[in-house]
Amino acid sequence: MAVPSHSESTDLTSPPPSKITDLNEDSLSFCATYLSLQDLSNLAMTCKFLKRVAYSDSIWQRCFSERWPQEVARISSKTSSGVRDAYLARHASLHQFKFVDPLSADLYTDAKSFDHIMLDKNDIIFSQGSSIRTVKIDSFLNGKDSVATLSDHNARITSMRLFPIYETSLFRSESQRKENVLVTSSCDHSIRLWWKVRVWDITTSSAIRSSCCVGMTTLPGTPVDMKCHESLLYFAAGSSVGAVDLRTMQKVITAAIYQPKLYSFAIAPSKSLVCTGGNGKALLWDTRRNQETLKPEPLAELDGHTGPVTLLHMDPYKIVTGGPEDLCINVWEAETGVQTNSFICCQSEDVGHSSRCTAMAVKGTQIVTTAYGEESGIVRFRDFFNASCPVLKHEDEHSSKFWDPQCYSDSNTDSSDI
Template sequence: MVEDKLLGAGGVKVFANGGEDGTVRLWSLSSSGKRGQQALKATLYGHQKPVSLMSVAGHKPSLLVTMSRDSKVRVWDTNTSSAVRSSCCVGMTSLPGAPVDMKCDEALLYIAAGSSVVVVDLRTMRKVNTVAICQPKLYSFAIMPSKSLICTGGFGKALLWDIRRSQEASKPKAVTELDGHIGSVTLLHMDPYKIVTGGLGDNFVNAWEIDTGKQTNSLLCNRPELGNTNIGCSAMAVNACRIATTSYGESQGLVSFRDFSGAVRPTSSKCNDDEQEADVWKFWGTQTYSDSDGSNE
């Protein structure tokens, strides 16, 4: 497990990775000397199971949050001079259920585990609230703090939750269902414009309007000539108006890259001649894009 954000507010930058042996290693990007010797800054001990999730705290970039497969959470202060063994562990907690994902928003830690998403205050390591419940289990999780929204992937659908409503209610309720997938929704992306969902059992990834939950596109992950064969989406990466997907199958796989930045017209329209407004398929960057002129596979 490798954390994709760097630790440290300035000066020396550090990245972290977690191992199957439960250790966390900190690597300095500005180290000199032989590879593998000077680059290793510290090894942190404390987890008893493999480290499966990592996140850098939003309110203090020297804090690293790690979660192991037994759902034990530890917070490490990587600026501590004696950053060896467990001496720089500054907080611990544990949660029920298998870990799915976790995200930091300032001093709050959102943890998806088992069938729920809970909020932990990193300053006190106490549970603040449960903001989502997805039965029978969660498969994926994403958050858009600027819109106070989170999204959870379940079986056959994803659910959109308003954090503010969930905090006020005794039992959180989803505001929108993003329905129509085959199998579990294991892949999720959220940005200010859209939600993109996919999974291992589905040939398509779907795009949804983040403000309304309305489906606005469905992109095939495999080759059209293969039809509805047992090939699903195994990985997905979205950056503004660009999306890459990988599919899998018994005999072959496919990597597909679509760039909508040059698209100028919609791929399809559901409007009839008598209708005033078109319900068009679209994809977004900072504006509306479509697939007809901007697709590259």
């Protein structure tokens, strides 16, 4: 009879290999409390067992308490469907501005019209005429001198955009990857790139414009605006909205929307939803569905505007609309077009003496709006990240068009600080 070798006898007595799913769920849940939200999402997509682990209340209790420690005591009233659902519901509500008590502060400037404004990390960037100013948000909220003026153009600024520095020739190292370059154009026929106070000036002329054009597609009417998302270039002109894939240079979306005149448009990232601003209202469209019909119909009409809707923002959670003849900025759910909030751009006591909403920028839970009057301009910053008092709908549907619009002021600077 053959005698098994030492290695064979060892293999016969060794236990089978362990798998992660052999571990206790409570132990795995404890380990998963150290994961990021992205890692938790990846864990939930692997299998049903790990999905149950990733959805454990203990994990989401930790996420909730780390992000909103002041709200932990309120979770008990929202946990009928789990702490994860409570976390996601609050996250969505904050991004939809469904609260009346955001952190709010006002910055007073010269009494000039605001042409453009944007949010970039810790900075508010805005233009008035030929001037560009930047505001450090944390210094501004702490009452410190936070305003800097960049070198002026020689004429009114017509456009401002932010581009990742790694997409430009200024990119030198990986440490710069998360930084942005500010690009501005002006009526003085110049384009300037701004980065860390340095400026590169590019003088434009009709002679060089024609040499750098690439033929892609045309639309009837005067172009309104263009926006980029991933590899798609979205554009609007006349009564049509379309998109071109920059990798293939092929048109991928075209939708005639039959709105008499377009003043603005916005796109929802990773979706086929487009919002267009017209006279007195904005319209929400599904561009891919509209390709299959000769007479496209909007998903929703966003009414409540006095004149043209020139201010328009759209993200996966919300649509924000306004215009130069509107007293209020309106907020709507991105998927349904249901209104969630509205608020004014100036001090309530200055309503009769100030302009309406002239510029707007939105990023996540933050929004900044502008207005100006005879004596000063006002930049109003709101952040809903730690808001806790929800918007309540009036019992009488006809008593007010809006839902409890309130104005909170925490001004820390005045025009003498500029």
